[in-house]
Structure formats: structure tokens, C-alpha cells
Amino acid sequence: MLSYAIRRLAVAVVLAFGVATVCFALVWFAPGDERSDLLLSGRGAVVDTGPEPGLVEAYGDWVGSLLRGDLGTSERSGNVARWLLARLPHTLALSVSGLVLAVVFGVGVGVLQAARAGTVLDRLLTLGTVVAYSAPAFWVGILLGGAFIHKPMELGMEPLFPLTGVAPPGGATSLLDYIPYLVLPALTLGIVLGAGIARYTRAAMLEALAQDYVRSARARGLSEMRVLFRHGLRTALLPLISLLGVYLPVLLTGAVFVETVFSRTGIGLAMMEAILGQDLQVLMGGALMFGFAAVVGNLIADLLYGWADPRIGDAVRG
Amino acid sequence: MRSPLLEIRNLGVEVPVPGGGAAAAVDGVDLSVAHGERVGLVGESGAGKSLTTLALPNLLPPGVRIRPGSSVRLDGRELVGAPTRDLRAVRGKRVALVFQDPTHALNPALTVGSQIREVLLVHRGLRGGEARAETLRLLSEVGLPDPARTAADPPHRLSGGMRQRACIALALAGEPDLLVADEPTTALDVTVQARILDLLVHLSEARGLALLLVSHDLAVVSRTCHRVAVMYAGRVVEKGPVKAVLERPLHPYTRALLAARPRLTGPRTLPAPIAGSIPAPSAWPTGCRFHPRCPDALDRCRREAPPWVGLSPHRATCWLHWEPGGGAS
């Protein structure tokens, strides 16, 4: 298990390094002045002395400052790292609650479908999950916003949820104040991701329920709930953990769109605003943060998988 | 005499047929098992043995159903048509099943111990230290050398024989009166096979446990059981005390089965395999179902289903032994 963890960790470090390199390359090869803007002026260091640094020098500089946690400064936002970190909690709250909803929806629907396989309910849910699975997050967000906010407003009623933002205008007095602002955005992510999880769970459950050990569990007189959840779902869910690692980039990109739709001031929206305001440091800082988040999430998924599946530990030990 | 523990009357099991419709893969089986008795059920592949055992606590796969008019009584209580709730109280608690392939019968994601404790909780309400102690006791009862370790292991760390022992421990956990074992040794090494069979006999004697042992090997049954029933194409064709059936088989199919066994003693003849195999349930012959493969088939065998002949308790369904006005007791 330990060597497995160390190996995964090493892979994660390489990945993170790769993400940083891709970001650097994006800027270095960009047309126009962007590259000198980002690579020089943002440091708060000397701007205009000497010739432009070469590729190697600039790259070393970039990696060096990244390791120090320095994302540079920009005129619009000041210290970029601090600026982004202040917004990180909103993006994290959205991603985590979206993920939780997705797993609850997805696993719930998938198990229900598998338990009622072949019925009308199963077919309806199959169709529903295909549609939800096919819809982009921004469109689902617009639909939800339309149904719960804008349609009521058009009819002259109070909207069911606040229009935009992450907290009441005067600032939040308690954590509860954030929740109304979180409901629709998290629901959007939950639906979009949950549909994929439901499709997966249904298939995996059907396969698990056809296994001999499920029949043996029934033969022991266990209740249907026990058979479904303890014996069927447990094995079906193991691969889901690693599937979550695959879904993580989807979750993060989803967050960018959802933040844009609902004007949540998270990192995704900060990136969008940075594009409009020509604020290259914030744009690249945001991209880096999302990249690192994906790497860390993948690492967590891998470790969880190794921990949850006794067979992996053995396979690695040999 | 006490009424039998298990009494199967006219059991029929219908399976779906590829072109649509259903065929009776088990067709009118009568069989009983007394308390503490060991009964063997023998036949080739496709005879309907597994479906018979799965039908007892109604664990048939989707699409397969028990034919109306069937009866399965456990201590006189009818199980066919009983609500799932009642069946669940029977499964594992009164009738426990052991399957052919121990590799797949255990949940790979749970430790052996936790699977046993689950049964202890559900059927006997044991939990905590009590359940743990009972788990270890069960594991050592089935002859596992290091119960504590085995309990903490996931199934894939055990060898095939150890897994089957663990499955038997699981079956015993609910303290059943009847153990139904469907070819429990087929998937195992020859040396391990014998030890598992000895274990089953030992448990049956020590606990007064009745055993219904399915096998396609008469030798297995002869060393373990008191009585045997031979199945062919969904029907019991011969039944009786093991010794009688083996020494004086009445049905040509039983004889062919005996001849097909490789013999270690006596003259070294090659085993005589029975030509052909059991057809699919949808294509079963009229009359005696064995007649297309029977070396001595009469004209009558092709047309009419044979009656029961022979003196109770050793009887068979065959025209060859039928005497008008007698025979059938």
C-alpha cells in the first residue's frame, strides 16, 4: 500500500509539473506582448533592464516562482495568488457540494434502476439520464435559473433563489447565508455529473447482481436491501471511485460554466473577468489552479481506490 | 415415524425457450429427505439438478419459475407460493445452500469474517464479541487451520478448498436443519474433494444435519449418502438406498452411469461413455425420455411414459422391468 501510494504521488508530481509546463508554453508561444507582460512585469521586479530572457531562463524563472507559490501581481487584482485564494472557497464549496449531489443522485437513480430493471420506471430514467448526460452544464444552469428565478420573476413573484452572487449584499453573517446561493449551481453540477454516474451505476449494479455471490447472499436469507446495498453496490462502487478521478476535470470545467451562468465570484468567473480585463496573470493563475486541483483530485481518487479495494494492496505487494 | 424434513411433490420448473414460450426443465420430481438423512441427487449435465435445488427456497434466476401444482414442504409447511418474507426466514436459517464454485460464491469485497457475522446477525441476532467468537468457532469447526486469520482475510487470499470450507461455515452459521450442496467439490482438486466430502459427512453426523448432495458422480454419493435419486431430463428415473441402487441398478441410465465410471479395481476396462447427451428441455423425447440413448429400448418406450417399478424403497421408471398386473407396488 505504501509503495503504491508513493508511486501515485510521484505520478502526481510529474503531472503537476506537466500542467505548469503546458501553461508556460501557452503563454510563451502566444502572439503579441502577452508573454513579456506575464513573464516580466508581473514579478514586481525589474521590468525593463536588459534584453528579454531566453526560453530556458524564462522557464526556470517561472517554475522557481511557482514553487514559491508566487503567481505574480497584476494591476487589476494585486497579488494574484492571494486574489485567487480568496475566491477559492466559493469554487470549492460549489465543486464539493456538486460532487456530493452527483454521487447521491447518480448512485440512487442507478441502484433504483438496477433493482427495477426492465420496468417502465427504468426506461424512463434511462431516457432521462441520457438527456441529462448530454446537456452541457451551462444549459442546465440556464434552465434551472429560468425555472426557479426568472420565470417566477416574469410572473411577478419572488424568485425562489437569489439571482446572482455567492452571499447577501451586506456580507454573510453565518455559513447558512451562503446556502441559498449555492443551491442551483450545485444542483446544476449534480445533475450533469450525476447522470453519468447513474448510467455507470446501473450497468455496474446489473453486472454485480448477476454474480454468483449475490445469489449466495440471497440464499443466506439476507434482506433485499442488504443484498442490494452491501453485496451489490459495494462491488459496483469500487470502480466508481476511480471514475470520480476521471470526472474531476469535468467537475472543474463545469464549475467555470456554472460560475459564469450564476455570476458566482469563484475562480472560474475570475478567469472570465480576467479575459475581458486583459488580466493575463489571473487567467493563467486560474488555469494553473484548476490544473493542480485536477491532479490532486486524481491522486485522492487513486489512493481511495487502493484503500477501498483489498485486492489492489495485494496486487501491488505482489 | 416423524414426517420427513423436506418433502418435494410433483415439482416442475419452467425455463424460457429461445424461440419464446417455456419448457419444463424439471418435470414432476418427487423426493423427500428425513431429519439427519443424507440424500444424493445424481445425473448428467442438464438433468435439472441445480434447478431442483434452487427451487426449494425459490432462488430461481429471472424468467425461470416454479410450475403451478408443485409442492415443497419443510416440516409440513408449504414453501411454494409462500411470501418472500417467509422464504427469507427459511433461507440460511432452515435450509442452507452451498454452491459449486466457491470462488464466486463469496463477495470479493468483504472479508470472510464479516460475511459470516452478517448471517449471525440476521438469523441469530449475534453481534460484537459474541459474533466474533462464534465466527471463529464456525471456521475451526469446518477445519480451517487459522480461524482468526481467515476471518480477517478477503476471499481471494484463500485457496479453493479453504474457500469451500468458508462457504460451508457460512452455511452453518444460521444453524440450518438441511444443507443443500450443489456439486460442492466439482471445482476442486481431487485430493481436496475427498476431504470436503468427509467434512460434510462429519458435520451431518455431529449436528444431526440433513444433507441433499447434488453430484454427477455416483461414487461421490456412494461414499456419503444413505439414499440416492437419479435424475434424467427433468425427471427422477430411479431412487433407493445407495447400496441397492449401486449393486442392482434397475434403470438402463443408472447402469450406464455406473459403467461410465473409471474403475480403479478389477479388470481394467475402459469406461464406457454413454453415447449422446441430454437434449435441451424444449426438445425432450416422448415416452421414456432416455429411449433414444437406451440400448434396450422397446417400441413401447418410444410411445408411453414408463410406470414406477420395483419394490419400495428401491424403484425406477422403466418398461423393461414392468410386469402386467405386478411390479408397481
Add this chain to the structure above:
Amino acid sequence: MQSVARHQRGGVGLSVFLPGAPQILAGRVAEGLLALMPWLSAILLLVLRADLVSSQLGEGSTVGRASMALLAAAGLAWAWSLRDVSTPPEAGAGQGAWVRIVRDPWAGIGLAILLFFAGLSLLGPPLLLPEDPGRTQTTEEGFLPPSMDHPMGTDNAKSDVFERFLDGARVTLGIGLLAGLGGALIGVTLGAWAGFTGGWVDRVVMRCVDFFIALPKLVLLIALAALYDLGPVTLALFIAFVQWPALARIVRAEAVALAQREFVHALRAFGVSERRILFRHVLPNAQGVILVGTALAVANALLIEAGLSFLGLGLDSASWGRLIKDGGALFPHWWVGGFAGMSLVLVVVALNLVADAVRDVFDPRADVTV
């Protein structure tokens, strides 16, 4: 037997007026819809725009050519349906994989939706829009709800939404198709190469795949689109570039499995060249997963293009994503973004339905997650 014959006779009458309807009633949804759609559209066109068609038919103009194409398709559909109904069905005929896919009702609906949008984006603009469009057709007022003049209403800039919708269909579907197919091509090639060759090639390719799969690709695409000026082809290329890893992984797995099969060893022993084995024997055996992967790659590419346009980062020209962005909150002007949003979902659903059917037919137990 008799009821079949009677059904057939009734079918002939029905198929004269509604070619495809008998097939739909018989459960062959795809074939029926494929015949019914061009027929209905041709009739609609003749009813609604008889003047346009009669003046342009036979001319070398775009409108003339588009009308000809539609009428020819309708004629073909009619002839096929009639012939199909009047020939007795052969027992047990046509159980090949492709026939089974087309006859799967859900895949049929999916294929019909795809064909509908393909026809709409190709034939729609010349036939359904005024002759002299003048790209930003200014109307009297902004935010007019749908009407006969403006089937999808008008937007804030007083443009006709239907016109923008048709333009957007071309852009979104075109780039989606290009990027999806491009990604599939890269993925299949690399995956097959890696899986079939093995060794260090395999390791290098698969490391790249792992890397790409873990990246939040869309975020990087956003940065890319913000920093660089992308034309349609470069955009498609970059979208293709984030598509290939998923397919490479699937095809590689298949190629590894196939490369170990006996028949491949046998072919080698006969001196068949590696390349020939790969293209003639291994890849055709993997056609199921390739097809599924390609359909899903196209779906993904569509969503990415629409997403970038929604953020204002795609091409400058119209796209469904841009239309959805301009639609803003769905109410009160639901028609601005609504049609584009629904169509986008519909097309992706159709691709998924087809992919599901292909997967079921080729390998009911395959677990392809892209």
C-alpha cells in the same frame, strides 16, 4: 401469414402518401423516419415556397441546387418505401450488425435526429431564408416572439433568430464533426499503433494518454482561446487534440487483446506484413469500439465548441453557443437561446443513443467510458 399479407397491402396504400410510415409502424423507426423526413420537407417546401422553387428550379443557383437535392431525396425515399413494402420480408434475413443497429428503435430515433439536423444545416439556409439575406437582417424591433415572419423570433440586435440558428447549426455541427473525427483519427491511429506494437512505444503513448486524461482540458482550451486568434480549422484542431486520449485508450486495449489472438500469430507465420495485419485484420475487429468512441468524440467536440462560444471565446461567427449566451436568462425572451440550447441537447442525445446501440450490438458487456 394472412395478417402479414393484409398488413402489406394496407402498407402499400399508406406508403404512397407517407413513405416510411409503414416501416415506422412495423417498428423500423430509423428507416421509416429517414424516408419520411425528406418527403415531408419536400412537400412543406413546395407548399410554403412554391414561388421560390418554381423560379429557381433548374437554375444553377444555390437555391436551385438545394431544391433539386431535396426533391431527389424525396423521390428516392418514396421509391424505396414502396418497394420495401411490396416485397415480402425474408424470414431471418438481415441480422448483420449494421442492420441490427439501424433497426434498434432508439438508435433509429438518434439517426433520424442527426439526419434532420444535417439536412437542416445543409439545405436550410438556401431554401428557408430570403434570397438576399444581408447577414444581419435588421427587423423592425428587437425581442419579437416567434411568428410567421420570424419563426424563432428576433434577438436584442433585431436579428432574425432563425437565420442565426441555421448559421449556428453549420458552425457548431461542422466544427463538432471535424474536431470529433479528427480526434478519433488521432486516437485510433495512436491507440492501434501503441497497442499493436507494444514495448516502449506503447508506454510512451499511454503515459501521454494518462497525462491528457487527468488535465482539465477545457480550462486550458479557454486560456488558449483567450490568448490566440483561432480560425475554424485551428479551433477544430485544438478541440480534436483534447479528444484523442479517450479513444486511444479504448482502441489500444482492443488492439492489445487482438494482437494476442491466435489468428494474428497465424498471419505473421504466413509472412503477412505488420501494417497489413493491423489495418486489414486488427482494426476491422475493433470497429465497434471505434464507432462508439467516434460518436462520443463528436458529441464531446460539439459541447466544447458550444461551451467556448458560450463564454465568448469561440469563433467570431455565429454558433449555437453564442446564441445561448445572447439568450441570457431564459425568461422572458426564451426564444433567443431556447431553440439553440434544445437542439444542442437533442443532437448530443442522438449521438449517445446511436453509440449505445452500437455498443449493445457489438459487445453487450463492453464498458466504454469517455
